[in-house]
Amino acid sequence: MEAAMVAVALGFLLLAGAGASAGDEAREAAAVRALVVRLLGPGPAADFSVSVERALAAETGLDTYSLSGGGGARVRVRGSTGVAAAAGLHRYLRDFCGCQVAWSGSQLHLPRPLPAVPDELTEATPNRYRYYQNVCTQSYSFVWWDWARWEQEIDWMALNGINLALAWNGQEAIWERVYLALGLTQSEINEYFTGPAFLAWGRMGNLHTWGGPLTRFWHIKQLYLQHRILDRMRSFGMIPVLPAFAGHVPKAITRVFPQANVTQLGSWGHFNCSYSCSFLLAPEDTVFSLIGSLFLWELIKEFGTDHIYGADTFNEMQPLSSEPSYLTAATAAVYEAMITVDPDAVWLLQGWLFQHQPEFWGLPQVKAVLGAVPQGRLLVLDLFAENQPVYTRTASFQGQPFIWCMLHNFGGNHGLFGALEAVNQGPKAAHLFPNSTMVGTGIAPEGIGQNEVVYALMAELGWRKEPVPDLAAWVSNFAARRYGVSQRETEAAWRLLLRSVYNCSGEACRGHNHSPLVKRPSLQMNTTVWYNRSDVFEAWRLLLIAASNLTTNPAFRYDLLDVTRQAVQELVSLYYEEARTAYMNKELISLLRAGGILVYELLPALDQVLASDSRFLLGSWLEQARGVAVSEAEAHLYEQNSRFQLTLWGPEGNILDYANKQLSGLVADYYKPRWGLFLQTLVDSLAQGVPFQQHQFDEKVFQVEQAFVLSKKRYPIYPQGDTVDLARKIFLKYSPRGVAGSL
The missing domain is CATH 3.20.20.80 (Glycosidases)
Known part of the structure; x- marks a missing residue:
């Protein structure tokens, strides 16, 4: 393809969306100033000056921001568009103030005085x-x-x-x-x-x-x-x-x-x-x-x-x-x-x-x-x-x-x-x-x-x-x-996560959770992962060590729970492997032991720790759906929409468990009963000397799954229990040998 053709193609897109429809400079600057107030509060927001100047992008035609000031003076944020100015503000908060804005909770403790920008910093985006x-x-x-x-x-x-x-x-x-x-x-x-x-x-x-x-x-x-x-x-x-x-x-x-x-x-x-x-x-x-x-x-x-x-x-x-x-x-x-x-x-x-x-x-x-x-x-x-x-x-x-x-x-x-x-x-x-x-x-x-x-x-x-x-x-x-705060244990934990769960490559990187925990059980479940599970367990341990200094930080509590959830997911795979091996070897006692821990200890413990954070509550998820409705009939329809999406997806399990989540209530009333039925079926198979039949199990377990979807049970919308305490108890009881006891 000729370079000239490429240039023509790009030219259309560089112009697309540009112009008066996006609002003028004053409107965009006002929008960013209002964002600063929402984000930081009116007092700290007064320390920032925001302007939108199209001329900043005159050289490249691409969104550009400029930062200057601070160190006792107001921080000046200029952008060629409102988006560019907001991105410049975020760059200052992130790189100069050590802050973060995130879905799980923002960390916005600003240093006083605000750090100075040594030389005016101008940045243009590389793409339109x-x-x-x-x-x-x-x-x-x-x-x-x-x-x-x-x-x-x-x-x-x-x-x-x-x-x-x-x-x-x-x-x-x-x-x-x-x-x-x-x-x-x-x-x-x-x-x-x-x-x-x-x-x-x-x-x-x-x-x-x-x-x-x-x-x-x-x-x-x-x-x-x-x-x-x-x-x-x-x-x-x-x-x-x-x-x-x-x-x-x-x-x-x-x-x-x-x-x-x-x-x-x-x-x-x-x-x-x-x-x-x-x-x-x-x-x-x-x-x-x-x-x-x-x-x-x-x-x-x-x-x-x-x-x-x-x-x-x-x-x-x-x-x-x-x-x-x-x-x-x-x-x-x-x-x-x-x-x-x-x-x-x-x-x-x-x-x-x-x-x-x-x-x-x-x-x-x-x-x-x-x-x-x-x-x-x-x-x-x-x-x-x-x-x-x-x-x-x-x-x-x-x-x-x-x-x-x-x-x-x-x-x-x-x-x-x-x-x-x-x-x-x-x-x-x-x-x-x-x-x-x-x-x-x-x-x-x-x-x-x-x-x-x-x-x-x-x-x-x-x-x-x-x-x-x-x-x-x-x-x-x-x-x-x-x-x-810069802390040795948390940073080491994140480096372990980087080299393990965040280091996927090749065919495994479909971005979909295929853990046995969230899938309809069978004897053919794949438990292989692309990383060393010990890295996850060690990251879990390091976060628990750091917890005493970070218990009031919402993002830390979220991460500790999320890593605990992941660790329990790994443990479910390991106990499932034990149970499957015991069944294949016709070892009833070993099957009862591994299955009993998985169903009656591990999954309830997971549900309990998930219940300690509103961001992992089934009740919160369903209440969002009901809250949109203006009648009970409408609320019931929306709740069923949510329940189906999380589980069966379609009326017959058409895209089963595709949108799986790990939420308190969902673990207790959907995943746990499925696993309980599966392991009981394996026990009965050994005790009676008859082969396990997957299609017969699928028919039975569908009744369990459907019962959850059609249920009208209400779930808590407020968290219960302390995340750190519950995570520590799970760690001390279930973490693999060589990790446990080292908190």
């Missing part, structure tokens, strides 16, 4: 975009959020320099207007929409109906939220990505347009066609353009636009044909519907389809999609680039601009995991790729609120021109900032 979110994040993490929680997240985004993010709330209310205007009935629309916890897959055409319907009150609340989200994002100078029409329609569209060319796709995710098998309009059908244009017109009328739109036609679904001509037409139809309404439209496409089904997406098929949109008007997310980059096998997406993304997490799982070295080196390698069309970096997890060290590194890389030179030193500094 720092992107955030995965379509699935909306369902796995954001689904029940109110405005207060959204405000916190948008502040986190601004501080981490995010300037491009999905803003997809409220779109179903717009779709309802469109479909009613086209002649569908309310009942046909209600039947089509999924429930709130499954909207991500309804939006991508994977699902319909399951978990629904959506209520009028849901639509009203989501419209309200979307307006506030967009207003705040734009006030910082962020570019919100709005949704567009990808071609998926309700089955009832054929009643209104009987001549419409609609084809049913295959099923998805082990669902049958009652909930899957999307209906896709043929690209040449005039109804395609009608619906796509009408939706975008109505959406822009309601929310305005920043000219970047997201749509995914073939996410985890095989197209009707592999013929390049069909794929070109299907792609072009989506884009044409956009530019009919917004001639400046840029299409943000998740590149997951090329990664998920590489056997279908050969080079002719990839070229057909990427070439169907003018150069620079398709912005591709290389969604899983830290593990399986697509840009390397598509000649940098055939010249279309792309964003190097870290996906990291699947399903919002708990479980310590990361590939920090691959993340650290990846963006630079993509930038150096021949004729690279990389225009940004991205954070694209399916679920947030876990493994914060991974996200801290990725956010920092969005502003670095080179990889972090020494990750061991970086993670030690991360620990010191996180806890507000």
